[in-house]
Amino acid sequence: MTTSYDVVVAGAGPVGLFLACELAVAGVSVLVLEQQESPESPWKVGLHGTRGLHIHSIEAFYRRGLLDKVLHNIDVPGHVGRVPGYDLNFAAHFASIRLDPKNADFSRWKYHLPLPQPAEAKLFYPAPTSVDTLEKTLAERAESLGVRILRGVEFSDYTEDGETVTVSAGNQTFTTKWLVGCDGERSRVREAAQFEFPGTPAEFRGYVVHCDLANPEVLQRGFCRTAAGMYIFPAPGHLYVTDFETLGLKGGDEAITREHFESVLRRVSQTEIVVTELHRAMSMTTHLKQTTTYRKGRVLLAGDSAHVHPSFGAQGLSIGIGDAINLGWKLAATVRGIASPTLLDSYNGERHPEGARQLEWARVQLSLLRSNPYSLATAKLMKDLIATKDGNTFFIEHIVGLTKLYNLGSAHPAIGYSAPDFEFADGSRLGAKMREAQLLVVDFTDDHAVANYVQSLGSAVRYSGSQPKDAIDLKALIVRPDGVIAWASAADKIDLAELKTELGRWLDLSKLETEADATAMVMERMTLKNEAEISVTAIPITATVAA
Incomplete structure (x- = not known):
């Protein structure tokens, strides 16, 4: 049995498995350690197992050919806001304040081209999937790529000696070049590596409950903000409640009796709701924390291991997938010895600010959800701001994910954005050219010198010379494996020396x-x-x- 791997990943959740796939598709040997013996759980299926994917996560799965396997189909017309007569009044929410895609300025998103359906239909609100679907799809792909997944084997400790990391898990020992913690909010990898993990304490208790109600008609369906908190009533018998008064609940989920939850729901909803039976209940108190760095020696963190915050607006899963797709190709290139000297450090440089931004937005939303007069007044002002086209557009583009991702240069305004999904004359699309997670040089000028040079670099870089139906204002691009535009040009003639310099930022040419x-x-x-x-x-x- 093999005990030596290029990378050991702790945690077989969606983030850990996505990362494992990214590494394996580049030829890196990967071991995934998972504490739980079985991936099955009632909390991973049904309404309570539902999670939302925003545009960058949708693009990540689409570009790897997995979107049709993970996206739960909903019949919604494509490119919302550009479909005559289509009435959709909900994109996402900010502290329960709804964002309206019909009141958005589409001209601000110049470098977004519609994805194929049904993906584009999910652009303006979290696309539904489930933890169970994600994990099964990613585990199947990972194992098909040669990833070994050990379940019921929990990471316990590690030692680092030069370029070798020795990992202890259960009664087994493994050696690796790199260890990545994707093992969640209570990460043992983070604890073992002694990452600093500052932040602010939990301020509310969230309840996720499946129950029977005697008088459900007294509750408002959907999102409901009250003077005492917030609840979401998406379907009969399913409730999500945000409560600021039971933060110190003792005894964990066992303490959530029918009587206790009924009292919480009555206070938050400000109704005489009657809970007749409690089928399943879970509660959580989420701190807002982030490690000071995502790398320490040969140990890296991704997802909730690196940052924890309330899952307002389905941001938690999407930011974790963002970590995984950003880290995957960089770590793979480092393992293969073809990375530029600063490539792996750019993971922390790009993703840490994004995690910090999510924490800031979560803190703002928490302050708006409180029931004191100051929060209520601020929330009213925020609602008025979001009612304007500029305000609504600002919040949509930040929450949905249509803003510039990273500051990578100023040679062209498209740099740092997610690459448009160009449709080519032969009917193919850019997304389909990114299945193997390679750096991609996209050339609309049909420059043979560029084609010959890129093809001389081997399999790490791919060349595309297809002509698009809509090139926007672009003539050439370098698209990273995570889909981000690393360089772009509007010139009719590509400067080969400049192209080489830009490629050299990422790989050892x-x-x-x-x-x-x-x-x-x-x-x-x-x-x-x-x-x-x-x-x-x-x-x-x-x-x-x-x-």
Whole structure:
């Protein structure tokens, strides 16, 4: 049994499994350790297992060819807001204040081109999936790529010696080059590596409940903000409640009796609701915390291991997938020895600010949900601001994910945005060219010198010379494996020297060129050998005919 791997990932949730797939598709050997013996759980299915994917997560699964497997289909017309007569008045919410896609300024999103349906239909609100669906889809893909998943084997400790990390899990020991903690809010990897984890304490208790109600008609369906908190009533018998008064509840989920939840729901909803039976209940108090760095030596963190915050607006899962797709290709290139010197450090440089921003937005929403006069007055002002086109557009683009992702340069305004899903003349799309998580050079000028150079770099970089139906104002792009535009040009002629410089920001070009030369030499020798064997085999046949 193999005990040595390039990367060991702790945690087989959606973030850990997505990361494992990203590493494995690049040829990196991966072991995933999971504490739970079985992936099955009633909290991963049904309404309470439902999670939302925002646009960047939708794009991540789409670009890897997995979207149709993880997206729960909902019949919604495409490109909401551009479909005549279609009435959708909910995009997402900010502290229970609804955002309206019909009141958005689409001209601000120049570099977003519609995805294929049904993906684009989910652009303006969290696309529904479930934890169960995500984990099963990603586990199947991971194992098909050679990832080993060990369930019922919990990470316990590690030691680091130079370029080797020794991982202890259960009664087993594994060696690896890198250890990544994707093991959630109570991360043992984070604790073992002694990452600093500052933040603010929990301020509310959230309840997730499946129950029977005697008089459900007294509750408002959907999101409801009251003077005492907030509740969400999405379907009969299913409730999500935010309560600021039972923060210190003792005894965990066992303490949530029918009577207790009924009293909480009555106070928050300000109704005489009657709970007749409690089928299943869970509560949580979420701190707002973030590690000071996402890397310590040969240990990295992603997802809730690195940052925890309330899941307002379905942000938690999406930011975790964002961590995984950003880290995956960078760590893979580092393992393979083809990364630029600063590539892996850019993971922390790009994702840590995003985690910090999510915490800031969560704190603002918490302050608006409180029931004191100051919060209520601020919430009213915020509601008026969101009612304006500019205010509504600002919140939609930040929550949904249509803003610039990273500050990567100013040579062209598209740099740092998610790449448009160009549709090409032959009917193919850019997303389909990103299945193998390679750096992609997209050339609309049909420059043979560029094509020859990129193809000389081997499999780490791919060239696309297809012509798009709508190029916007672009002539050439470098698209990273995570879908982010690393460089763009509107010039009719590509500056090859500039292109090489930009590629060199991410990959060690001299190493790629050396590897490509070595591969070409091997292929040439094999060709000559095969030709020689054919000639030798042919000699007796010729002699026989001559005789």
